[in-house]
Amino acid sequence: MAIIRTFDLTKKFGEFTAVDHLNLSIEEGEIFGLLGPNGAGKTTTLLMLTTVIKPTEGTAYVGEYDITKEPDKARRLVGMAFQEPKLMWVMTPWDVLNWHAKVCGLSSSERKQRVKWALTELGLWEDRHKSVHTFSGGMRKRVEVAKILIQRPKIAIVDEPTTQIDIVGKHRIWNMIRALRDEGSTIILATNELYEADILSDRVAIMHRGKLLVCDSPKKLKDSIVGGDLIELVLEKEAAENTVEELKKIEKVVDVLAIKPNHLRIYLNHAEEVLPQITELFMKARLPIRSIRMSEPSLDDVFAHYTGLTIEEAEKQ
Amino acid sequence: MKLGGIAHLLEYDLRNFFRYKWWIAGMISMNLADLIVMAVVYTNMISPTVAGKYLSYFLFFSPGITITALFAAAFMIGREINREFRRSLSHYLLSLPFSRRELAFGRVLSGGVRGMVYMAPLLATTTFVTWFFTEKLPSPLEMLLVVFALFLVSIGTSGLSITIALSTKSFEKFVTARGVIYYVLFFCSSVFYPLDFIRQLGRDGTLPQPLVFIAEINPLSSGADITRSFLLGYPSFSPLMLLNVALFAAIFVLTATFAYLKIVQE
Ligand SMILES: Nc1ncnc2c1ncn2[C@@H]1O[C@H](COP(=O)(O)OP(=O)(O)O)[C@@H](O)[C@H]1O
Ligand SMILES: [Mg+2]
Numbered sequence: 001m002a003i004i005r006t007f008d009l010t011k012k013f014g015e016f017t018a019v020d021h022l023n024l025s026i027e028e029g030e031i032f033g034l035l036g037p038n039g040a041g042k043t044t045t046l047l048m049l050t051t052v053i054k055p056t057e058g059t060a061y062v063g064e065y066d067i068t069k070e071p072d073k074a075r076r077l078v079g080m081a082f083q084e085p086k087l088m089w090v091m092t093p094w095d096v097l098n099w100h101a102k103v104c105g106l107s108s109s110e111r112k113q114r115v116k117w118a119l120t121e122l123g124l125w126e127d128r129h130k131s132v133h134t135f136s137g138g139m140r141k142r143v144e145v146a147k148i149l150i151q152r153p154k155i156a157i158v159d160e161p162t163t164q165i166d167i168v169g170k171h172r173i174w175n176m177i178r179a180l181r182d183e184g185s186t187i188i189l190a191t192n193e194l195y196e197a198d199i200l201s202d203r204v205a206i207m208h209r210g211k212l213l214v215c216d217s218p219k220k221l222k223d224s225i226v227g228g229d230l231i232e233l234v235l236e237k238e239a240a241e242n243t244v245e246e247l248k249k250i251e252k253v254v255d256v257l258a259i260k261p262n263h264l265r266i267y268l269n270h271a272e273e274v275l276p277q278i279t280e281l282f283m284k285a286r287l288p289i290r291s292i293r294m295s296e297p298s299l300d301d302v303f304a305h306y307t308g309l310t311i312e313e314a315e316k317q
Numbered sequence: 318m319k320l321g322g323i324a325h326l327l328e329y330d331l332r333n334f335f336r337y338k339w340w341i342a343g344m345i346s347m348n349l350a351d352l353i354v355m356a357v358v359y360t361n362m363i364s365p366t367v368a369g370k371y372l373s374y375f376l377f378f379s380p381g382i383t384i385t386a387l388f389a390a391a392f393m394i395g396r397e398i399n400r401e402f403r404r405s406l407s408h409y410l411l412s413l414p415f416s417r418r419e420l421a422f423g424r425v426l427s428g429g430v431r432g433m434v435y436m437a438p439l440l441a442t443t444t445f446v447t448w449f450f451t452e453k454l455p456s457p458l459e460m461l462l463v464v465f466a467l468f469l470v471s472i473g474t475s476g477l478s479i480t481i482a483l484s485t486k487s488f489e490k491f492v493t494a495r496g497v498i499y500y501v502l503f504f505c506s507s508v509f510y511p512l513d514f515i516r517q518l519g520r521d522g523t524l525p526q527p528l529v530f531i532a533e534i535n536p537l538s539s540g541a542d543i544t545r546s547f548l549l550g551y552p553s554f555s556p557l558m559l560l561n562v563a564l565f566a567a568i569f570v571l572t573a574t575f576a577y578l579k580i581v582q583e
Contacts, residue, residue: 050411050412052408052411052412071417072414072417075412075413076414078412079412080412082408082412084405086405086406086408087406088333088406090333090336090337091332095332099325099332100413102325102328103322103325103413103414103415104414131336
């Protein structure tokens with residue numbers, strides 16, 4: 001069942017359209033990735049869903065509540081960890097998190113237990129009574145994410161939760177986000193990191209310039225690129241012309257390029273299913289294979305497929 | 318509006334207030350210096366015909382200092398709210414399960430409570446000092462009235478500062494406006510000199526009439542004079558004084574609440 005549905009959700013800042021007629025449906029219990037380069041409109045979308053800013057046009061339902069008509073009720077279902085940590089510089093993580101938990105209605109025993117757990121897991125326990133202005137960017141970010149992990153809202157929104165965090169910390173936060181989903185929260189994850197979106201999300205929506213490009217599971221998105229998989233073969237001998245022709249006849253093979261007479265590049269779909277057929281073909285032709293390299297398309301290729309740009313290029317624009 | 322939500326906002330703002338340790342330490346030493354050094358000096362400088370009714374300038378000045386402290390402490394909330402909006406820290410509060418009205422009114426109330434909390438020790442000192450020299454103590458009901466009047470001044474001040482803080486995104490403009498307001502409200506008031514004396518200067522033509530008028534309607538004058546009337550017995554209490562602070566509170570609590578509601582609806 002969809003727990004969030006947006007209907008032509010639009011936000012303009014003056015003449016500039018940051019979010020442009022967005023139509024999304026997010027299922028209860030999934031991790032929904034919102035992927036796009038900086039400036040794509042991810043944060044603006046999330047701020048509308050948390051009722052922090054109002055849409056210029058269109059609306060969204062959070063649970064059963066229309067965010068433009070019953071924002072107070074919609075807000076109660078949502079918790080957000082912001083991209084820029086929202087911390088008063090004089091506060092300590094201990095106070096920030098305890099107050100947050102209290103406001104979100106946790107009992108004092110739940111609060112004690114969860115605050116301690118989150119601070120410990122995120123490696124902040126030792127520093128819990130230091131004011132956050134002495135903290136590095138990564139530490140502040142961890143305090144911000146901890147708010148949501150403690151709150152366990154029905155809908156947890158995390159906006160670029162692991163920027164500025166080291167790789168060990170990233171994995172820890174990813175695991176905690178998964179655990180939060182397993183506890184019953186629906187997660188919306190905004191990110192411009194391909195890997196993060198890919199490994200964490202059940203479904204990914206790719207945004208560019210305020211618009212939704214495409215939305216599906218990471219696997220289906222990657223498979224949807226015709227000839228997106230790649231197999232590179234290096235042979236012991238030169239391949240005959242008719243071998244190349246026969247390769248091209250295999251179903252799901254899109255194109256074959258002979259870089260050198262003994263070095264072939266095969267563009268195809270579902271490479272893992274087709275590979276046995278390909279090796280068999282070379283065995284029959286008595287052409288020993290020296291090496292095989294296989295690669296899948298990434299979400300970046302999906303993005304490039306729709307925009308003609310890599311995400312990195314799009315961010316430079 | 319829910320009481321729980323307002324209580325959480327009060328906790329938030331009070332906690333933040335006590336984190337400004339250096340500001341508080343600085344303010345308290347300034348207030349004490351004002352009270353002791355200036356009052357002692359002025360007591361010997363100021364003509365007994367002016368201060369006479371009050372026994373000494375020191376006793377007159379003490380409630381004045383109390384109310385300037387109240388004003389400065391209650392005014393601080395504006396600086397924080399201005400900063401919150403400039404840095405989008407406000408987004409955090411807006412995402413929490415408060416209704417917009419709870420949030421708006423809660424913040425104005427917080428500012429007022431902070432003023433009262435900061436002022437409490439000074440009011441106690443003033444009451445004690447007055448009792449020490451005059452052996453007069455207000456009745457509990459009178460004291461309650463004083464506290465109530467001061468609370469109205471405090472919450473009105475909080476409203477005033479939030480209104481100004483939200484009418485500009487620039488911190489410089491906020492600081493400038495704050496400076497002007499401090500200057501006008503502190504000096505065109507009965508904080509430093511009795512209202513009778515100011516009126517006299519007006520009649521003599523020494524002080525322009527508009528400034529006399531400001532001093533008369535200034536809530537700091539009314540607040541200080543209500544305190545004096547019950548602690549020192551002079552000037553005599555008039556309901557108009559109370560009406561004046563009530564009006565000040567009503568106007569600025571409303572404008573601040575609406576300004577806050579308007580700015581959060583972006
Ligand atoms: N308050 C604002 N006023 C004007 N422009 C804004 C505001 N907030 C965001 N924008 C613009 O809207 C676009 C989308 O921003 P944002 O939603 O933050 O993107 P993302 O989170 O995908 O990086 C950007 O070009 C940004 O500059
Ligand atoms: Mg963003």
